[in-house]
Every structure is written in C-alpha cells, then in structure tokens.
Amino acid sequence: MGGTQASATPPSSLLLLQYVSIEDVAQDLDMVVQSTSDGEWIWEAASQSEQDSWESLIRDPLSVTSPSQISGLAGRVQVVEGINLTYSLRSVSADTEGDDGLKATVDVSAPTLSPNSAAKIKQSLLERSQEWKDEAIESLFLFDLLTTAQTLAADLAPASDTTGVETGPEPKPVGPTIATDIRLSRAIFWSHHLKAPSKLKDFNNWCPELGIWGIVRVGWPGYLCFEGESSAVDEMVRRVKGLQWHAIQLRVEKSWTWTSGKQAKGRTPSEQALLDCGLSKDHPDNAADQEGEAKVRTGCQVIESLGDLVTRLRGCELDEDEIEGALGIRMSGSGR
CATH class of the missing domain: 3.10.110 (Ubiquitin Conjugating Enzyme)
Structure with missing residues (x-):
C-alpha cells in the first residue's frame, strides 16, 4: 500500500x-x-x-x-x-x-x-x-x-484572495416590467478527491436553498461548479471554504451583468437570469422553460466521468480556456 x-x-x-x-x-x-x-x-x-x-x-x-x-x-x-x-x-x-x-x-x-x-x-x-x-x-x-x-x-x-470582498445583496426589482441589471457569477473548485457520499449531501441541499445551479464531478480529482446570482454564489464559495477540505482550490471565479430584455410571461427578472445561466442548459433539475410554464427550480447534478464533465461544460458554452484552466487539463479538439 x-x-x-x-x-x-x-x-x-x-x-x-x-x-x-x-x-x-x-x-x-x-x-x-x-x-x-x-x-x-x-x-x-x-x-x-x-x-x-x-x-x-x-x-x-x-x-x-x-x-x-x-x-x-x-x-x-x-x-x-x-x-x-x-x-x-x-x-x-x-x-x-x-x-x-x-x-x-x-x-x-x-x-x-x-x-x-x-x-x-x-x-x-x-x-x-x-x-x-x-x-x-x-x-x-x-x-x-x-x-x-x-x-x-x-x-x-x-491580496490574492478576491472572494473576501463583500458585494452585498443584489437589489430586487421594483416591478415586473422594469428593466433590471442582475449580477451573475460562476465559481469552479478543484478538489484532490471527492468520493464520500456525505460530502454531496451539503451541495444537494445548498444549491436549491441558495437558488444556484450546481454540477459536481465525483472521483479523483473532484470538481464543484456553481452559477447563479453573485450574492448566492459568493455565499456558496464561503460555505465551501468553510468545510476546510484539504487540497481544494477555487480555480474559476467570474462575474458579469445580465440585463433583462423582453419580459417573459410569469417570469421575474431573477428567474430569467437563472434560465440564461450556462449551467442551466440541460440541467436535470431545470424543468422550466422560457415561457414560464413551470417554476424555476435549481439543484445539483452529479457526474462521475471526467469526459462527461468536459462534454457537459462545453454544452454549457463555457470557453475552452476556462474549462482547461478549471480542470487543469489540456483538451484535444480545442483548435490550439
């Protein structure tokens, strides 16, 4: 041994x-x-x-x-x-x-x-x-x-840890017809290994609680991918760091501003923004559609194969450089 x-x-x-x-x-x-x-x-x-x-x-x-x-x-x-x-x-x-x-x-x-x-x-x-x-x-x-x-x-x-900057809660829309800017973020962690079922329980609970999309790759190494409103992702990052796992890194932390366009019937700007997140695409917990036929429910998806994770993130339209940087691998077929 x-x-x-x-x-x-x-x-x-x-x-x-x-x-x-x-x-x-x-x-x-x-x-x-x-x-x-x-x-x-x-x-x-x-x-x-x-x-x-x-x-x-x-x-x-x-x-x-x-x-x-x-x-x-x-x-x-x-x-x-x-x-x-x-x-x-x-x-x-x-x-x-x-x-x-x-x-x-x-x-x-x-x-x-x-x-x-x-x-x-x-x-x-x-x-x-x-x-x-x-x-x-x-x-x-x-x-x-x-x-x-x-x-x-x-x-x-x-100065290397930028996650400690408090951005405060995002302003809520005054009314459904008012154009709204919403800050969205994506965070991807690398972990040396992620195999214990007990480690997944928290993410299965936290993703719907915080209203963010989660994709977790179990195995050796493990990966944690989260996307949603910035304040919620910041809270998830704080909680993950609070677990005090050994050999875990925050590989990706990106933020951008989403601006509401034409209001979808029955959708709040926050719901529309969540449905426009890359990780929402083909997410098993995403039963909603852009016409407001179902409630937007976020959750955590578990993936076992590294190849399946690469395919999944590509399907979410993440940049190849971001995927390679997050996973710490060089991918074939990236055109470089």
Missing part, C-alpha cells in the same frame, strides 16, 4: 514518498505535468536522451524495461513564482531490493520567502503527508503536495 515515511527521509530532503509500482510513479508525474503550464515543470536531466527516457515513462510506463532507464529521474515544479517543489526518484535497484515499491524524495525551495513562511509551508506539507493514511490516499503524492502548497502559497499573499 502506498504511503510516506517522513521520519525516514535523508537529511537533505523534506519527505520520502513510497510508491507501490512504476505505474504509480508515472501517473503521479503525469498529473503534475498535465496540471502545470509550460515551463512550470522542468526535468533536471543531464542530457536530452536521459530526459527522453524519463518522458517515455509518463507516456507508456510499460516501456520501461530496465531500472537504468529512469535512474536518477529528477525534476522540479513551480508552485508559484519563487516557490518550487523538487522531486527525485531514488536508485531503483537499491530501493526495491527486498522491498515492494519505489521511493522518491521531495523538498521545498523558496529562496524569496522569509524563513518563517518557508518553514510554515514545509511543516504543512509534512502534516498533510501524515493524513494520507487516514484518507486512504495511496498514489498521486506529488500532485497532492503541489495542490496543497498552492493553497498555502495563496494564503501567504493577502
């Missing part, structure tokens, strides 16, 4: 990661590389041929037929500017003799931070690694450390 033995790390390293198989190493590195922008992951290879061998591990783990092909594998990933995680796979032949698994060391490099801030990140990563056993996390260790460090780095920058 995968895990980490922080106490057994070499003196110069912060953490020692224990993988079950070479496939687990490949999956972990692949997730890190895929979730970073160009230049944020750097192989620390001595030659191009060595780097080519390491990259072949990610593309096809089964192509690695000899430990010497990935001997000395090392790289670093940028958390934010000035903060990096360094990664080094220890000698395969030495580590696996009489032992099931592979070991890698991880350390933090943060020359631009104060000693106290750097120590805080290192301690938090150590504490996070000690939670893996309780949460049954058996792989994607570096990926989990990266997302945890990104959250910590954001907390160190007071």
